Amino acid sequence: MKGAILDAIKDLIVENFGLEKWMDVLENAGLSRTDVFTVRDDVPDETVLEVIKSISETLNLSPQEVIDAFGEYWASVYTPKVYRPYYRGIRSAKELLLKMNEIHRKVTENIPNAHPPRFEYRWEGPNVLIMKYISPRGLVEVFMGVLKGVGKFFNTDLKIERVSPDEVRIEFME
Ligand code: HEM
Known part of the structure; x- marks a missing residue:
């Protein structure tokens, strides 16, 4: 990693x-x-x-508390600072989440052993997105922790709910 x-x-x-x-x-x-x-x-x-x-x-x-604190910090403090160029032109949590595959691919393209996570998207309604997390690491809890951080960074209320072992339902309360 x-x-x-x-x-x-x-x-x-x-x-x-x-x-x-x-x-x-x-x-x-x-x-x-x-x-x-x-x-x-x-x-x-x-x-x-x-x-x-x-x-x-x-x-x-608890491990859960550590994961939540990390996810929040990663998405609301660390990446906006260290990976600032990737945030250019992005104005909402929704826009950032839709760019996740592209961002992870770019950030890891020069690292031989990187296996960034991939995501599949399915809309249930204009403000309800199902994101499927695909990674052999199986860090779905980390995924959910980072999602909370994204909501915090954009000051958007997100309702985040795990709906299957690898799928999370995100409701944008805009
Ligand atoms: C600009 C923002 C972001 C950047 C620059 C970024 C970058 C990275 C990098 C470099 C890794 C390590 C990959 C590796 O070494 O194989 C990683 C892992 C990960 N990222 Fe991101 N990330 C960002 C936002 C997000 C967001 C918003 C989510 C969730 C919605 C997310 C979910 C994850 C997860 C779950 C992992 C763990 C690796 C795995 O599950 O395989 N990231 N990210």
Whole structure:
């Protein structure tokens, strides 16, 4: 997985709990206290999952709380800052979500081991979208966490509901 994911997780933890706690998280995950991950790195998926587990142990949060906090931070703080060009011309949560395949393809095209998620879309009505999440990683909870962050970033109320193992229904309350 791209190093950006761990870079974002680090920012989130440091901003909320301080650098020492982040170093504790790394150590508890079997990493070095001073490890740094950059947007260009390629990090094994297991390392990312170890770090998420370690955050939940070190900070006494449930895995779900960690995933929600990450998703929200990723979509409402980190990507608008670090991947700003991809937000150009996008004015709503709906517009961003419809560009997910294109954005993930572009962001990962130069990374040999990247396997970005893909999405299929089906409209149930003008403001009701079913998004099917396709990825061998099976991180549908992360997908839903990021969706909440998208709503927050655009200041839009989104009603998000899982309707099958890999499908989420999104109602845009505009
Ligand atoms: C401009 C905004 C975004 C950028 C730049 C971005 C970029 C990325 C990158 C680089 C990865 C790692 C891929 C890899 O290493 O294989 C990733 C993973 C992921 N992204 Fe995004 N993303 C964005 C928005 C979103 C949104 C809005 C969603 C959900 C609606 C989303 C869902 C996911 C999920 C679930 C993964 C985990 C990987 C997987 O399931 O296979 N992303 N994204």
